[in-house]
Amino acid sequence: MTDEKISQALLKNRNSLMAFIFALTRDYEVAEDVFQETALAILREQEKGGEISNFMAWSREIARRRVLEYYRKRSKNRCLPLEEGMIDQIALAFEESEAERENDGERLRYLRECLAGLRREAAELIEMKYGKGLSLKQLSEKTGATVSALKVSLWRARQALARCIGRKLEGRQP
Numbered sequence: 522m523t524d525e526k527i528s529q530a531l532l533k534n535r536n537s538l539m540a541f542i543f544a545l546t547r548d549y550e551v552a553e554d555v556f557q558e559t560a561l562a563i564l565r566e567q568e569k570g571g572e573i574s575n576f577m578a579w580s581r582e583i584a585r586r587r588v589l590e591y592y593r594k595r596s597k598n599r600c601l602p603l604e605e606g607m608i609d610q611i612a613l614a615f616e617e618s619e620a621e622r623e624n625d626g627e628r629l630r631y632l633r634e635c636l637a638g639l640r641r642e643a644a645e646l647i648e649m650k651y652g653k654g655l656s657l658k659q660l661s662e663k664t665g666a667t668v669s670a671l672k673v674s675l676w677r678a679r680q681a682l683a684r685c686i687g688r689k690l691e692g693r694q695p
Contacts, residue, residue, distance in 0.1 A: 527567045530576045531560055541581055541615050545588045555591050559584040581615060628686065635685035643678040650675060 531538075535556075542559065543552040562583050573579050636644055649655045649663065657668045664671070 524564070524567070527564065527573075531563060531580070534577055534580065537577065537615075538580055538584060541611070542584050542588060544611050544615070545585065546591075551591065555584065555587050558591070559587045562587060578616060628690070631686045631689040632682065634689070635682050638685060639678060639681060643674065643681065646671070646674055647678050647682075 538559065539552060539556055542555050543549065546552045546555060559580065563580055566583065567573070636647065639647070646660070646664075649660055650657075655663065657671055660666070660671050661668050666674070
């Protein structure tokens with residue numbers, strides 16, 4: 522990654538990285554200090570070269586090391602606020618959360634693609650119900666259809682979307 526791409530990735534992921542550091546330190550001021558040290562370490566590490574395949578995993582590991590270093594240097598009795606095993610568990614939870622967000626993004630992309638493939642009337646119903654938040658009664662007044670007919674139409678549209686998304690998800694699996 523170039524310096525510019527590293528800087529952009531750092532800015533883009535600042536809140537996530539800060540949340541991780543705060544979860545480990547449980548002190549906002551310490552988290553800010555550690556974040557600054559982490560950012561500098563990330564820039565120094567990047568200068569060494571090498572390919573970074575997962576920026577967040579890489580930067581979280583650097584942050585984890587900086588948290589440990591921070592407390593080892595500054596603690597009178599060299600005691601960490603959390604046991605190292607707990608730190609590893611927090612790191613694992615953040616990794617799993619990141620993977621879930623990536624899956625959610627992929628599912629959202631599939632939803633958009635599948636919505637575009639619905640019949641125009643079904644897509645409009647979905648948009649009015651879920652996009653605009655109209656009630657079934659409001660939909661009935663707007664479209665002239667009965668509430669029962671709208672329930673059936675929405676159910677069919679949701680089923681079509683579920684099948685479409687399911688096919689797309691199956692297609693991405695090896």
